[in-house]
Amino acid sequence: MAIDPKLLDWLLDADPAIRWQVERDLAGAPPEVWEATRGAVAATGFGAELLAHQDPDGQWAGGAYFPAGFFGSAEQEEPGQPWVGTTWALKDLREWGVDAGALTDTAERLTANSRWEYDDLPYWGGEVDVCINSFTLATGAWLDVDVTPLAAWFSTHRLADGGWNCEAEEGDSVRSSFHSTLNAVRGLLAYESYTGDSSVREARQGGEEYLLTRRLLNRATTGERVGPFVDHFVYPNRYRYSALAALDHFRDASLAGGTPPDPRLADAVELVRAARRSDGIWLQGRVLPGRVWFDTDVPEGEPSKWLTLIGSRVLAWWDDADSATAQQTHRRRMDGS
Template structure:
């Protein structure tokens, strides 16, 4: 069986994204499969998931909305919108600094931009993110509460994703002033070849070459490559080592689901040896950066 057939017979959210991003077909939003399971766990009385706003990880409202966004729920779905309103009510008040974690604010921007929330609220958050860029070009959530003057790969990628979601979903007011920040943030990751310490050339963290879905707030090489591919970033030699890691993991014609971050979950999405979402995301990267390898993977017969 070919990997595209496996994806098309996977969860409806995976099937839909494979049709759109790999086959170039149109496909309507779905509420079936994993998306439906998440929706069924919504507490309509309190407008929350998991009896919490940001915690517990990973069943809280915040991280459930992250999961739904990654599965591309209809952004106008009433439950998604109610969840966003809950986050705004509990997590954002610029006058009182209810939420001042840079990484969390960035992820909020992504969720709100996807949900087409009012520009005025998102602009407040963008203004905050703009003010928190570090001298080395990235961002670090620890800069708010500690003395750190060095950026974090986790936070930097979250901010870059937020800026991309802001632009992709039609917000324009701050684009002229964040363009330079985007470029310096990208340069920060590229200097590290997406995964290595500039000082020693060693891996920044051992687990970042393992690919995870869901990604939670944490960085890994596939998440970084997915960001660059999604914005149609041209090939850069600094991407080579990350792409080599990805290609090596495709030896059997698919990616595994990878290790999971510890914490509560509503249910286990990926249960097979083939990680459908990781494979889909990896193929999207290969389609942009190495079409020949992409075609080779699609032609490979997979024993299941």
């Protein structure tokens, strides 16, 4: 799928955390170009600013998932939650493409100094929440921490319907959650990509099948839309599910495995396509409330470079695969086979 040159120029005029992905995924730049831009993320813009907020003990804001002193504070009564703790900072840095080498001794410092707010558990062992564990698994693999015990946790904590639910450990649910399952499969794919360990692949693909049987959108019981969050496209989406976030994962999984898009993604693709304006841009959704170190995207209703990057590459992946299939079918017919 060709992208409009004006739209491409607009996307390229962005922070290096966005620009290198535009160069790689949309502009077709050679590796030496986008890799050079990616290498600058830790030194300039979003990446450099977030790294500057790291505490001497390796944490951000003095806490693992929440900032130090959060519980019992006035901030706890505010809408949403703060997004400034260690887990969120590391998730952002990893997803922005920061090289792990820029986080000197961070893994070791967190081993020594960071404990989960839940039961004071050690950081790299994870805790009981599948979403938190998925972020930790991916980040640990990125920073070359041995998180194989945490990887195994996902296989033993899958629910009978194939996915995961953050509320299951407290006995509050026996049904999987779209949010939790997407976070789990994204973490498992990242772990496998960083480490080469395929032992979690079956669990990941089972979670993906949970979403695919629901076409990324619908309840298994009634076939109705699972919730309004499905077409709520926002960056950063933190832990929230949407059809766009799910399709971005399935694109990653397809490229990693060398497999074509699953036809059951078609409805979600059309939902994403329908949200694109005529100029090729997606607008920012309702931003999730909570304290941040700094803004990384625009306010609600404004043109979002992050969402336009993600939406454009999802549609390009889908449409290019569909075009290739059509060409193969045409060639077979012409050959009489």
